[in-house]
Structure formats: C-alpha cells, structure tokens
Amino acid sequence: MSDTAMLRLEGVQKRYGRDEPALIDIDLALPRGQVMALIGPSGAGKSTLIRCVNRLVEPTQGEIRLEGVALTRLHGAELRRARRSMAMIFQEYALVDRLTVMENVLSGRLGYVGFWRSFLRRYPSADIETALHMLDRVGMPHAMDKRADALSGGQRQRVGIARALLQSPSLLLVDEPTASLDPRTSRQIMRLIRELCVERGLAAIINIHDVALAERFADRIVGLRDGRIVFDGRPDTLTPSVLTTIYGEEEWSTEPEPADDADEGGVSPATPMAVHGGMS
Numbered sequence: 001m002s003d004t005a006m007l008r009l010e011g012v013q014k015r016y017g018r019d020e021p022a023l024i025d026i027d028l029a030l031p032r033g034q035v036m037a038l039i040g041p042s043g044a045g046k047s048t049l050i051r052c053v054n055r056l057v058e059p060t061q062g063e064i065r066l067e068g069v070a071l072t073r074l075h076g077a078e079l080r081r082a083r084r085s086m087a088m089i090f091q092e093y094a095l096v097d098r099l100t101v102m103e104n105v106l107s108g109r110l111g112y113v114g115f116w117r118s119f120l121r122r123y124p125s126a127d128i129e130t131a132l133h134m135l136d137r138v139g140m141p142h143a144m145d146k147r148a149d150a151l152s153g154g155q156r157q158r159v160g161i162a163r164a165l166l167q168s169p170s171l172l173l174v175d176e177p178t179a180s181l182d183p184r185t186s187r188q189i190m191r192l193i194r195e196l197c198v199e200r201g202l203a204a205i206i207n208i209h210d211v212a213l214a215e216r217f218a219d220r221i222v223g224l225r226d227g228r229i230v231f232d233g234r235p236d237t238l239t240p241s242v243l244t245t246i247y248g249e250e251e252w253s254t255e256p257e258p259a260d261d262a263d264e265g266g267v268s269p270a271t272p273m274a275v276h277g278g279m280s
C-alpha cells in the first residue's frame, strides 16, 4: 500500500513512570510540505509529542514512520542518520553563547561532517557558503562574526532557524518558537518559518501556545487535551466551541489582530479573525 504521508504516527502512547499517560492513542499523518500547529493547554502533551517523533522522548507504545522508515525501531548510527532529516527549533534557541553566529549555524552540519573536522571547526567550504546564504535568507547577512550572546531574542531565533535549515531536513520540529518574543517579533518569526517551509517543501510541526499565530500561519491545527487529539482541522474551522473543547471553560477571547504590521511584508492572514487563547 502506498503512503502519501511523510510522517505517520500510529497508536502512539507515552507514559512517564507510573503517571497518567502524557499521550494516548495518537494517530497522525503529516503530508509533505504541510505546516501543522499543535495547540492545547499546558500539560496537554505537545512537547512530548514533538519529542517522541525524534525520540528525544521514547514512546511507550505505537509506531512512528518517517518516509516509510520505522523510527521507533532504530538504534545507534541508524537513529542518528534518521535524525538528520528532522531539525529542531527550540523556544530558548539553544545557541552556544560563546560561539559566533557562523559557528552556531555551522553546527547544523554536525550530523554530516566527521567528529574531528567539526571539533577543529574545519567545515567544508560548501557548508560555509550555504551558511552564509542561510544567514542572508533569515535576515542576518552581517552577523556572522558576532557572538551569539550579543544578539536579541528575535535575532537568536533567526540564527536557530538558519542552523536547523543547514541540517537539510525534510521535517521541522518546532517547540514554542515565540514564547520569549514580543508579539511583533513573534509574527515575523512565524512568517519566516512558514515562508521557508513553502520555499523548501518542508513539513513542520509547531508547538505553539498562541492560537492567533497558529491560525494565521499554519495549514492545519491539531488540538491536544489530556494527551489526546480532540481537534484536527483547518484554521478556519477553529470555532469558539472547538476552542472550548481544547481548552475547557478557561477564558479566551476573540478579537481582531492589530493591524500594526503592514511594514512586515510576507503572507497575509489565514483568517480575518484572531482567536486568542487568553490563558493567563
């Protein structure tokens, strides 16, 4: 049987110790090039799901296939090879502060170049050229020699994105990319991720708290609650009643997205209405 999904999760369950399962019966198929936002209240299992895919967290049960390869059965070198095609973008950027922007970006090639070469930081010139091109693409053309700790949060995330892309992934696993950023920078970062996915045909799973951003920049939204998928649909089908199913009776409000970003360029909103999961 042919499989059009590039990533497929079947019956995935995760239980930490003797606690209630963090993920229950997760079935999910992600087509090539699809940008999927994963939303849900704190503790719903979003980070666990993302980390099960690249096996930073071991699923307790179920199968995960990437391009037909059963990730859940891989070990050692095979698992490391499979992980190259899944790049992660983190909330806290995970840059090495004392290294330059260029060195941080090149570390995206660690899975490809040999240990000594990377230890001595002697990367192939083709990698350096690609890194320069990526820095340019993410809007950081003159930053290669800056130390990572001299950058703002938004700039650090751009470097994190460039590093992820240098890994030549087919799938991006993105964990709260905007959690530490102001609203305008958050939109710019989400727009950049979205544009890069479109340009490169990359699929992405983006764990995000901000429902308005998910609606605006994702092709598909999956809602998790208590470890189960309770919604899976297009952003324009995310109605107030669906949000109540995902978040419970917690307070959230609907209000228009502020029109203060006309100078940001790029893609237009997926829907005219922004729905904020105001879970403070």
Ligand SMILES: Nc1ncnc2c1ncn2[C@@H]1O[C@H](COP(=O)(O)OP(=O)(O)OP(=O)(O)O)[C@@H](O)[C@H]1O
Pocket: 016, 019, 022, 040, 041, 042, 043, 044, 045, 046, 047, 048, 049
């Ligand atoms: N390493 C761990 N050990 C034990 N329990 C864990 C661990 N990581 C997560 N959990 C538990 O698993 C459940 C799901 O957590 P997870 O972090 O995946 O949720 P989340 O939706 O990403 O939440 P948040 O939005 O707050 O990050 C929670 O009950 C959490 O306490």
